[in-house]
Amino acid sequence: MNISDLSSSLLTMIVTYGAFALGAVVFLAAVGLPLPSTFFVLASGAFIQQGVLDLASTAVVALVCVVLGDTTSYGMGRILRRVVISRVGETAPWRSAETYFQRRGAIAILLTRFLLTPIAVPINLVAGSSEYAAMRFVGFAAVGELIWLVFFGSLGYMFGSQWEYVSDLVSNLSGVIVGIALLAVGVFWLTRRR
Numbered sequence: 469m470n471i472s473d474l475s476s477s478l479l480t481m482i483v484t485y486g487a488f489a490l491g492a493v494v495f496l497a498a499v500g501l502p503l504p505s506t507f508f509v510l511a512s513g514a515f516i517q518q519g520v521l522d523l524a525s526t527a528v529v530a531l532v533c534v535v536l537g538d539t540t541s542y543g544m545g546r547i548l549r550r551v552v553i554s555r556v557g558e559t560a561p562w563r564s565a566e567t568y569f570q571r572r573g574a575i576a577i578l579l580t581r582f583l584l585t586p587i588a589v590p591i592n593l594v595a596g597s598s599e600y601a602a603m604r605f606v607g608f609a610a611v612g613e614l615i616w617l618v619f620f621g622s623l624g625y626m627f628g629s630q631w632e633y634v635s636d637l638v639s640n641l642s643g644v645i646v647g648i649a650l651l652a653v654g655v656f657w658l659t660r661r662r
Contacts, residue, residue, distance in 0.1 A: 475504065479511055487526040491533030498537025499544075500589045505534075506620050511632075513624020530617055531610070538581075538609040541589050545596020552597045566598040573600050574608050581612025582619060 481489040490512050497505035509530070515521040556562045569576070573595055580588040595605050 510624035513621035541592035545593035582616035
């Protein structure tokens with residue numbers, strides 16, 4: 469089954485089973501399955517506009533499920549901490565990276581929920597493996613996911629039947645934004661090293 473068939477099947481499930489099907493999809497994507505969750509949020513916004521889904525229940529279920537998914541992948545990072553420490557040990561670069569994430573992790577967590585979504589799961593794993601405070605993680609993840617759901621759900625709602633075109637545009641822009649962000653981080657890191 470290719471991604472297009474899978475997406476069609478999942479859209480059918482969302483239309484048939486409602487908010488809980490969307491919740492399952494965003495949960496699995498937040499755990500790390502390669503599902504185009506923004507695509508489904510856009511579609512759900514259009515389905516809300518068409519009266520197929522209820523706004524309140526869809527928003528609440530999707531938010532709870534995506535934050536649970538983020539928390540699950542954060543927990544996997546916590547579990548993998550022993551493996552990470554056994555590989556890199558308590559080296560100075562690892563301690564430095566942990567300290568840096570403790571200071572700047574909030575912005576990384578927040579931005580990867582709605583802007584730099586392709587790197588959200590790795591950030592969850594890093595947050596967990598660096599022992600970033602769990603409640604802080606959940607708080608920033610919830611705020612970022614709420615922004616993501618409201619923004620992309622609203623786009624789907626506003627564009628209604630044209631949501632698929634908007635989804636294509638968003639997916640293309642997402643790759644460009646991540647590329648630019650990674651380039652900026654690389655340039656910043658190189659200039660700091662010099």
